[in-house]
Amino acid sequence: MLRFCAAVCAALSFSLSAGIVSAQDVTLKSHDGAVEIIGTLLGFDGEFYRVDTIYGELTVDGSGVTCDGPGCPNLINFVADVAISGSESMAEVLMPALLEAFALRNGFTVTRKDFEETRFEYHLSQLETGDLRARFRFHASNADEGFADLLADEADIAMSLREIRPQEAAFGYEAGLGDMSNTNRSRVLALDGMVPIVAANNPISSISLVQLAEIYAGKISNWSELGGPDAPISTHLAAAKSGFAQAVEDQLMVRANLAFQPEVIRHNRNPDLLTAVQRDPFSIGITSFSDTSSTKVLTLTGSCGFSLEASRRTIKTEDYPLNAPMFLYFPARRLPKLVRDFLAYTRGPSAQVVIRRAGFVDQTSEEIAINSQGDRLANAISVVGEDLTFEDTQEMMATLLGKKRLTTSFRFQTGSSRLDAQSRSNVHQLARAIEGGRYDTRKLYFVGFSDGEGPAKINRNIALKRAETVRDAVLAAAETANLERLSFDTIAFGEAMPMACDDTSWGRQVNRRVEIWVD
Known part of the structure; x- marks a missing residue:
């Protein structure tokens, strides 16, 4: 915590030191000489300069300016540089596996350089020429250190086995990192439990x-x-x-x-x-x-x-209640193009294979036939009673018969209408699959379920509203999809198929869900 507080103080006072002469001082001038920006170079991604000035942090398009000063980067042999800090297991196992696969796929060689015990680098070089193209600098520690390094401007990406906490997000916002609790400031890289x-x-x-x-x-x-x-x-x-x-x-x-x-x-x-x-x-x-x-x-x-x-x-599916998504967090700043290409690769199908081979749970959606869901069907029969009739269960079975459930599911944060972290990631995973035509000519069913607290009719209505909320979020994210190639429906069965006991908050959380089924 002391390290985190020190990082907060450093981040909030950083702009006060901009006037001190530094090896990173630069002057950016527009080509017509009408605009001049003086400050401390915070980063260059091969396209844009990030400069700390008396007006605050500015991002400037490199094609419109010339750079003068000791901090100016080499524009001819630019090397993408990124600092990544946080979770030791992600730094030592998952990220190297993904980097090596990305390099092999894109014609790079990979070299690891170890420094002190918790710090190492991966260098990506052009296969034909041997020219260095990217430097990935790792600090393998923990989530606290990762977020502290972000605040101190000592890292560009934080690795974490937990979600960012409200205080950390508040400090990040005050330090100019943007709203780190927003969906576009984080990404679920892989899953664990x-x-x-x-x-x-x-x-x-x-x-x-x-x-x-x-x-x-x-x-x-x-x-x-x-x-x-x-x-x-x-x-x-x-x-x-x-x-x-x-x-x-x-x-x-x-x-x-x-x-x-x-x-x-x-x-x-x-x-x-x-x-x-x-x-x-x-x-x-x-x-x-x-x-x-x-x-x-x-x-x-x-x-x-x-x-x-x-x-x-x-x-x-998040049917198991103690899930542990593996997060990457990014502040509101541009990263070098090669780094952005790597991050885009981590969401693709080939990266999911690498994630699984590394021993973690990937996010590739799988289809589960209804005859492979015996325990769930037994649970459905066991809750038939006064409030939930056998006819309700028959209706559900008749609707789902012949269809398959996707492992892509959605759950909400406790006491909130906001999707939890894994579900927010699932929105984008499903949207990309729809955009890529994976479900063309098929029908997707957004099926809402609830816990058993309260009247069954009210629970069913709540479950339907949740299903509609998820459907709207997925369709909004699938911006380039041709929605005429597939169809959608939203239905709800409320408390008809419980996954866990309703007498604990964990059980109720598991039962409140939106599943995706396909015909």
């Missing part, structure tokens, strides 16, 4: 989210309270400052109105956490779905008997 694990010989195989939170709060301290042996529970988690641990806090502890007990054993490296859990039959840990080693992953269950297992498919 947070899973509870125990040693392979631990007899416990399932746990509720309430129980999991109470264990980490110290309210449940013995395995006998969960039907296991009479032995104390040893709790393990990532380091407190890691984005992963903060995501666990946000999604598990805060929603349970609980705090971590001081006795939680913290680990700086995930392999150390996995080893500790493997060796202690009375321990429990929370780790990423992408890295569980030989530990046993516990199934999440509820009082009503519904269970939720973490899998690549349930993480994609």
Whole structure:
């Protein structure tokens, strides 16, 4: 937190130092000499200068000016340069895999240069000439450091395993980075989940989210309270400052109105956490779905008997409640074209293959036949009662029969009409698929579901409005699509197909969703 506050102070006072002579001082003059801009060069992307002046930060088209001063870049042999800071797992595994694949696809060679323990660079050079074309500078740390580096103008992109927090976004706005909470200031690069694990010989195989939170709060301290042996529970988690641990806090502890007990054993490296859990039959840990080693992953269950297992498919659909999207955050500034090309590549189909091979969950939409959804159909039958009739369930089954569900789903933030982070990313993923003609000649159904709190008729109406909201967002994002090539419909079945128990906020959140089905 001290590092973050220092970055805030530095960012807010940065403009006061513009008059100091620096190696980055430049003078930009229009070709007719009528306009002259003097300031400190903050960046050049090969097309535009970014300059800190007495008027604030300005972005100037390089084709309309000449540059004079010690800070002027080399326009002939321009090298794209970008600083990326934040999540260690993203910096060490995911981003290098994507960079190497991008380089191979575009005729570049890749060289890694290591400096101190947490800093390294990837250099992309032209295959034919060996000329350096791009320099990707990494600072592998955590989400706190990534956002602090953005504020201090020491990074162009932040990597995070959690969403930006309101205070961080507010400081960023004051520092001139734009509204970092907006959709266009972030991107979900890949998906992951947070899973509870125990040693392979631990007899416990399932746990509720309430129980999991109470264990980490110290309210449940013995395995006998969960039907296991009479032995104390040893709790393990990532380091407190890691984005992963903060995501666990946000999604598990805060929603349970609980705090971590001081006795939680913290680990700086995930392999150390996995080893500790493997060796202690009375321990429990929370780790990423992408890295569980030989530990046993516990199934999440509820009082009503519904269970939720973490899998690549349930993480994609957000049916698994503890999801952990992997974010990139960008301030409101232009990046070099080659860097923009790389970021565009990360959204394409070939990048999704790389993401999956790197061990993470990609965002490629898959189709699930209705005969592969036995648990969901059983849940639908189990809730038939006074408020929800068998005819309601029959209507739903008749409508969905012969259709397939996409893994692209949409959920809203708790107590809000705003889509959650993964769903906002799904809006653009589905829009691009529509623009690319993937669903031409087919019909897309936006199907709304709700939790079971309140009258069934009202819940169904709310679910329909949510489905219409998602449909409108997707169509607005699909700006270049020829909508005459496919058709759309919005329908809702309310509480007819629950995924989880309604007696917790997590269960209700899972049940309130908009699914996409295709014929």
